[in-house]
Amino acid sequence: MPEFIEADDMNPRPTRPMTIFDIVFAIIAVLASGFSGYTTFIGFAYDLPFPLALVISIIVGLGLLIINFRIKDARIRGDNVGATLVAFLLFFVVSFISNTNAIYTYFLQNDIVGEAQTKAWHIFDKGTQSLLSALGQSDFSVEANRVKQDLDLAKRNLRNQILDPGNPGMGPKARQHLQEVETILGVNLTRLQPPSPNSSSSSFEKYADRLEDQIDNAFATQFRTTRSQAFEIDGFRDKLMKLRALYNNTITEKQFNSDTTDLMKSDLASLYVEADKLIGYHGERLEIDNSVDDIGSFQYTWNNFFNLTNVPAIILSIIISIVLDILTPTLSLLLYKPEMEF
Numbered sequence: 001m002p003e004f005i006e007a008d009d010m011n012p013r014p015t016r017p018m019t020i021f022d023i024v025f026a027i028i029a030v031l032a033s034g035f036s037g038y039t040t041f042i043g044f045a046y047d048l049p050f051p052l053a054l055v056i057s058i059i060v061g062l063g064l065l066i067i068n069f070r071i072k073d074a075r076i077r078g079d080n081v082g083a084t085l086v087a088f089l090l091f092f093v094v095s096f097i098s099n100t101n102a103i104y105t106y107f108l109q110n111d112i113v114g115e116a117q118t119k120a121w122h123i124f125d126k127g128t129q130s131l132l133s134a135l136g137q138s139d140f141s142v143e144a145n146r147v148k149q150d151l152d153l154a155k156r157n158l159r160n161q162i163l164d165p166g167n168p169g170m171g172p173k174a175r176q177h178l179q180e181v182e183t184i185l186g187v188n189l190t191r192l193q194p195p196s197p198n199s200s201s202s203s204f205e206k207y208a209d210r211l212e213d214q215i216d217n218a219f220a221t222q223f224r225t226t227r228s229q230a231f232e233i234d235g236f237r238d239k240l241m242k243l244r245a246l247y248n249n250t251i252t253e254k255q256f257n258s259d260t261t262d263l264m265k266s267d268l269a270s271l272y273v274e275a276d277k278l279i280g281y282h283g284e285r286l287e288i289d290n291s292v293d294d295i296g297s298f299q300y301t302w303n304n305f306f307n308l309t310n311v312p313a314i315i316l317s318i319i320i321s322i323v324l325d326i327l328t329p330t331l332s333l334l335l336y337k338p339e340m341e342f
Helices: 020-045 048-076 083-139 139-162 172-185 202-226 228-252 258-279 296-305 311-335
Strands: none
Touching: 020 048, 020 083, 020 311, 048 083, 048 311, 083 228, 083 258, 083 296, 083 311, 139 202, 172 202, 172 311, 228 258
């Protein structure tokens, strides 16, 4: 039976040569689709598990890339692009939602998070200042300060007497001052051999230094044992100062992060509890609101959109999300013609 040659076989469509514009278009399509896939992942990663967000972003990125080339090919052949545009619209909706979330969150990262962290620091600063004041006024701190002041005065009198040019060394008056020191400490010190009366002044100074070191060590030991609660207060004060320095540095160096605000909130709350157990703190208890920097999740973004939080960021994130996905297909529709290119 004879075979008939179809018209398309008799007049095959000539192969269209690749141009510089085709290469540029391909680069734009890959970059736009790839970046859209990446921002899709970022936008969904706040709410979805990592594997699911990754799969969705890959599907969206590859889908947009394929559709962009299908639109280009259809324009060159003169085919109808209606069905392809419908497919593009489906991918565009998913991409637009996640891209807008990711881009809007990025814009708010420094503004809202930084503002919330700075406000939290002011509350933390005021709260810890109140705690430090309460520590200084506690009975244990007052007692420890009184003992330290009395001891410093007794040490100074002892040293002056040891170095007295008219009667240097450990004479009766010096022993009287040493006894006063032991009374304040509540312990007897090991007697150190004093220099001979005709020794040099530097020998008496070294002797006085050794004696003061012995007194300071004895006070430190007593401070940690018989006055253990005063020692705990001192340790709590050091903890407060370190936390204040840490969080103050994050503000000074503009290291803004919502996790830091959360830590400030929990640390301040735990400090109040610790102060209550230690000194029976009954002062003002400030609380940090860490919900004002909630960003990333779709529910936070929609809530911020509804409340018109940072209108320029809202408008810009919407425009960038739209342009990111429609740029390539728009180039295809406007610059490619059947069997010819612009």
